Amino acid sequence: MSQKDVLILAIESSCDETAASVVKNGTIVMSNIISSQIDLHKEYGGVVPEIASRKHIEKINQVVLESLEEAGLELSQMDAIAVTYGPGLVGALLVGVSYAKAIAYASKKPLIGVHHIEGHICANYISEIQGAQSVHIDSTPKPPFACLVVSGGHTHLVHVKDYASYEILGKTRDDAAGEAFDKVARAIGLGYPGGPKIDALSKIGDENAIKFPKAKVNGSKYDFSFSGLKSSVLNYINSCEMKNETFQKEDLAASFQKAVVDVLVEHAMEASKAYGFKELVIAGGVASNSSLRKAFSKACEQEGMAFYCPPPILCTDNAAMIGAAAFHEYQNHNFADWNLNAVPSLKLGER
Ligand code: KG4
Ligand code: ZN
Numbered sequence: 001m002s003q004k005d006v007l008i009l010a011i012e013s014s015c016d017e018t019a020a021s022v023v024k025n026g027t028i029v030m031s032n033i034i035s036s037q038i039d040l041h042k043e044y045g046g047v048v049p050e051i052a053s054r055k056h057i058e059k060i061n062q063v064v065l066e067s068l069e070e071a072g073l074e075l076s077q078m079d080a081i082a083v084t085y086g087p088g089l090v091g092a093l094l095v096g097v098s099y100a101k102a103i104a105y106a107s108k109k110p111l112i113g114v115h116h117i118e119g120h121i122c123a124n125y126i127s128e129i130q131g132a133q134s135v136h137i138d139s140t141p142k143p144p145f146a147c148l149v150v151s152g153g154h155t156h157l158v159h160v161k162d163y164a165s166y167e168i169l170g171k172t173r174d175d176a177a178g179e180a181f182d183k184v185a186r187a188i189g190l191g192y193p194g195g196p197k198i199d200a201l202s203k204i205g206d207e208n209a210i211k212f213p214k215a216k217v218n219g220s221k222y223d224f225s226f227s228g229l230k231s232s233v234l235n236y237i238n239s240c241e242m243k244n245e246t247f248q249k250e251d252l253a254a255s256f257q258k259a260v261v262d263v264l265v266e267h268a269m270e271a272s273k274a275y276g277f278k279e280l281v282i283a284g285g286v287a288s289n290s291s292l293r294k295a296f297s298k299a300c301e302q303e304g305m306a307f308y309c310p311p312p313i314l315c316t317d318n319a320a321m322i323g324a325a326a327f328h329e330y331q332n333h334n335f336a337d338w339n340l341n342a343v344p345s346l347k348l349g350e351r
Contacts, residue, residue: 026327
């Protein structure tokens with residue numbers, strides 16, 4: 001290992017995944033441990049905050065120890081400890097923040113607070129995952145570019161001006177894209193989380209079977225709105241039931257998915273053209289959607305732009321992305337003090 005290598009132990013606990021990772025130089029993932037609580041929350045149809053916090057407390061020590069073991073390194077060899085401190089569920093965030101502060105203090109390492117969305121964006125800078133699920137990525141994006149962050153809690157179109165410098169161009173006015181996927185999936189009995197299930201079912205459906213309306217938002221032209229689309233899907237289901245008519249779930253899933261994908265691609269491409277970006281990047285849980293990836297890849301090819309998306313394992317919540325983001329904060333000597341606290345509604349670009 002070269003003398004200048006920067007090793008960061010990163011922790012993520014903002015929602016329903018307890019995760020820890022060792023990341024070298026912000027690009028090489030030496031370990032990526034994710035303990036998912038999905039099975040626990042499934043029966044409630046969504047994440048139950050109290051259960052999430054309790055489970056994070058139970059798991060965090062084991063997950064961190066495993067991440068160091070898999071990387072073959074000791075805590076003493078780390079250059080910094082990074083942790084997601086917002087946005088997210090306050091109780092869930094507090095578990096990661098308290099744990100990270102405790103080990104950073106005890107081992108006399110600098111502490112870095114990371115914004116969860118910045119983490120999702122920085123997943124795109126990762127070029128290698130080592131270990132059993134080894135992944136090599138040939139090329140990664142370089143700012144400036146537009147990044148569409150689409151997850152269960154967020155839908156943000158971000159101008160990434162530089163490493164660790166962001167401007168929000170547009171965001172959802174109501175539901176996040178992933179939330180819409182989850183709610184529609186629940187309405188047709190697919191269970192939680194719905195995104196991957198709608199993605200799979202859509203493959204055998206006709207995306208032109210049902211015409212759902214495109215959301216119109218007054219004001220900022222890059223903003224999104226998904227609650228109207230969700231309501232029209234629910235109205236369609238209700239009216240079929242009232243008329244005693246059946247509908248094909250796969251056609252409904254594919255038609256709904258197309259409506260979401262179309263608007264996401266349209267806004268991101270419009271912004272990219274207006275700003276003259278040469279690269280387009282996507283991130284977050286919904287970025288693992290196969291139809292969204294295909295649509296962006298095609299649109300970027302047509303416009304002569306490069307398209308980047310992380311491998312699916314780095315799209316959904318993980319700590320490797322937090323380590324990748326923390327590397328740039330480390331370079332900028334942007335360290336947190338012992339007052340670091342969980343900030344459930346932290347804005348991107350705020351400290
Ligand atoms: O990034 P993430 O793990 O957590 C948040 O920060 O919110 O995103 C989870 C969201 C869920 O809403 C899930 O349904 C959605 O990402 N998702 C997908 C797919 N995989 C996960 N949505 C559409 N298609 C997928 N393949
Ligand atoms: Zn996330």
